[in-house]
Amino acid sequence: MTSTTARTRRGSLARMEARQALGFASPALVGLALFTIVPVVLSIVMSFFDWPTFGARTFNGGANYGRLLDDPNFLPALKNSLVFTVLYVPTNIILSLLLAIGLGPRIRGRGALRVLFFIPVVTPMVANVLVWKMLLQPQGLFNGVATSWFGVELPNFLADRNWAMIMVVVMSVWQGLGYNMLIFSAALEQLPESVLEAAAIDGASGWRVTWGIILPMISPSIFFAAVMTMITSLQVFAQPQLLTGGGPGNATLPLVMWIYNQGFKFQDLGLAAAGAWILFALIIIITAVQFGAQKKWVHYEH
Known part of the structure; x- marks a missing residue:
């Protein structure tokens, strides 16, 4: 009981x-x-309806997905998102990792330096973009310094199809560098001193220690940063929207901006939804590939 x-x-x-x-x-x-x-x-x-913002909505099956290929800007926007990702992700990861390693325990004031590099991450995107826009304009600081000091006139970066995407990537790397830097810094601080001391006793050089010990041991953090950075880069919107407006032409028009334009500018919410699900599928596929490939280079402690 x-x-x-x-x-x-x-x-x-x-x-x-x-x-x-x-x-x-x-x-x-x-x-x-x-x-x-x-x-x-x-x-x-x-995504399966003709869905204007106002007016009658009619079912059209999968016609919206077929209409994507008929839109002259869809494939260029998809290509721009992929190009941005290919340029941005490795640049961000490599520079963040080098910065985290460089700001090691022997560097004085490394806490203040970390804060300095992290400030752009928490600064409002609009403010960051406006500052860069003023710097990159023909009358901006960069061109002024190049002209007055070196007698060289820089191109109009934001109006040149060959430079516009590069400048969007550069600005985005500057904006997001500090986030991954902190992730890598936290991983580096968790490394066991005994392993590094043993490598030093064995006479391993700094490069061999970095390549053979440090990078494999923090590979889970690198993998996490790579996946998250890839996902956010495929969804890039604010930087090209505010910096170039997607131009010149459609040189910096990413897929998310195309989706935004279809839904809110052209009032075609059904087509915009179809484009959004194509982007979702693309992110899922690339993420799945990354998870499959991690078995070859990511080392977890058991």
């Missing part, structure tokens, strides 16, 4: 705790449902 009573009390206590936990979590769950789950489901439905 006593054991039965105890089990009953434990069951009542567990149910009460579950209700309390659900009560505390309910605001977040409601927000998740309203602002994530419902929009995702609605976007799937919209």
Whole structure:
């Protein structure tokens, strides 16, 4: 009888705790449902309809996905997103890693330097872009210094098809460099000193220690940073939108900006939803490839 009573009390206590936990979590769950789950489901439905912002909505099957290839800007926008990702991700990862290694324990004031490099990450994107836009204009600081000091006139970076995407990448790397730097710095600080001391005793050079010990041991952090940076780079929007407006022509028009234009400029929400799901599928595929390839170079401690 006593054991039965105890089990009953434990069951009542567990149910009460579950209700309390659900009560505390309910605001977040409601927000998740309203602002994530419902929009995702609605976007799937919209991608199979002719869905103007105002007016009648009619089911068209998968016609929106076929219309994507008929749009003259869809494939260039997809290409621009891939080009941006290919340029941005390795540049960001390599520079962040070099910076994290460079700001080692022997560097004085490394805490202040880390804060300095991290400031662009938390600074509003609009402010960062406006500063870079003023610097890159023909009347800006860069061209002024080049002309007055070296007698060289720089090209109009933001209006030149050969330079516009590069400048978007440069600005984006400057903006996001500090985030991955902190990830790598935290990973480096967790390295066991005994392993590094043993390598030093064996006479391993700095390059061999970095390539053969440090990089393999922090490879999980590198993998995490690479995946997250890839996902965010494929969704790039604010930098080209504010810096170049997608121009000149469509040289810096990314897929997310194309989706935005279709939905809010041309009022074709069905086509925009179809484009968004193509982007989602692309991100899933590339992420799956990264997870499959990690077995060859990511080393986890067991």
